[in-house]
Amino acid sequence: MEKVSEKVRQIIQPGEHSYVFSKYLEPIAHVKPGEVVEIYTKDAFENRITSEKDLPSQILGDYLNPQTGPIYIDGAEPGDTLVVHIIDIEPDRDWAVSVMKESFGGLTSTDLTPMLQDPLPEKVWIYKIEDGMVRCNDQLNFPLRPFLGTIGTAPEVEALSALTPFNHGGNMDVPDTKPGNKVYLPVRTEGAFFFTGDAHAGQGDGELCGVALEISARVRLKFELIKNKEIKWPRIESDSEYMVVGSARPMEDAARIAYSELIKWMEEMGWDKFEAYQALTQIGKLHVGNMVDTYYSLVAKIDKKYTKLD
Template sequence: MKEIRQPGAHSYVFSRYLEPIATVNPGETVAIYTRDAFEDRVTKDTDIPSKILGNYLNPQTGPIFVEGAEPGDTLAVHIMDIEPTRDWAVSAHLPNFGGLTATNTTRTLNEPLPEKVFIYKLEDNELTYNKRLKFPWRPFLGTIGTAPELEAISALTPADHGGNMDVPDTKPGNTVYLPVRVPGAYFFTGDCHAGQGDGELCGVALEITAKVTLKFELIKGKAIKWPRIESSTELMVVGSARPMEDAARIAYAELIDWMVELGWDQWEAYQALTQIGKLHVGNMVDTYYSLVAKIDKKYALVQD
């Protein structure tokens, strides 16, 4: 199995204007190594992130060129496994970042939050800081995406290319479908999380370095507008926007489109999601918020 490591500086944008670090073929399984969101620079409880970190966060491994991918195709990424490459994860409270504090886009006169770093020990599939802060290993990819058609988008931003969606559904066993907008797709991933609650409330999940095993496939001539996710039991679409209700509208409307592709009448799909659809918040802290709309396959795949 091919192993892919960033040969030099990591990327902090999703962009078509970077030199690919590797090429993969459809059907190929590869192992990709990722750094954590803090560039592996916050390592102990006594660290003060604001004095350590610069403007560049969420380093991405990529771009990876997918042979044969052309605009108008869909890239299917099967997440086979996520293995930690160290025995600890880090989270932190940052002064002007998170869901319950003032930020540069939500200005208030409140004092910034006090900084605090949490180093969690990973052992026997459990992450432990103390007796109360003790959580199971639930790994997923915080960032996963392809290059936009023209612009370069920050690795902190989720949008219709994927990016920093921070949705726990991008986990082993699931398949992520991404739009191909440039020749070769230019795939990126990083920001692995050992676990996270809905919303990523303080803005920092259980950040960890990882070895990610992925299998790539191409769906030729099929274009999608927003990232889709499929599990063994559910179909999902991710919408990213501000305000949050616009992210919800994107996710649900795109899920209706998917159901129509499967043979549904549009208005019956609308009715079905009204009665049985599910919606959860991936992140409420990034430059855009990400929401996931879902329907169980036992409803979505019903035939007339």
């Protein structure tokens, strides 16, 4: 994990959080490239569900995934790339929550995939966070693996829901947006207008029931700008892998976006397009971030050791 000795500036949302990614909102802060900031985020339910008796239909309003932002990145212009160094994600409380919500999830009918069977019953699970574990009971007992469910910049024209992942980033729900990794995001408006939220204490591939281990968190980030470097879709870099996230429906289109954009990244490294296609055919990796949101998110990956050219 990246070590940081710089002075850290705290950013807390004044007033209401945003439920859209939009350039039409007033920035809550201006941040210079290279500046380290600590951002407070609420959980996906705006911290409203606190016990197993708090059923979502009785507690929640019409919106989910409150975002902290927008944060204006000084010097960011359309056509640049914003690089977000995820330094640390620390739970802001000692518990996480997950729920089974009516008409939401990967194995039930939803608003976008309607069917005639009755909704699944609502249920709430509260997990205790301690000693590097997230524990509800003897069966539901998992390692703490924090990451950012939503991270993105403002689209060029439209405002997009905080539930939606797309080419701006957004609600991708990919566990690769974790401490130690860098997230590359397109800049499509002056200042980039960066948002983040929906921190998770962990999640399996697909976010199957639609709700991960939801937490409020303090997120430590550092921003970098790559000037005049345009990317179409979010990229992620770890110590060992290059990754691209594609978000679409049907799921196979998300896979095609992720793999084709990874090929473009390899071309920037000096690869021939069809050699890269062949390499990913033989050694590429693909996993599902979410299979429950307005668009599905898939991550295409390649180990860095295979991208080195003689």
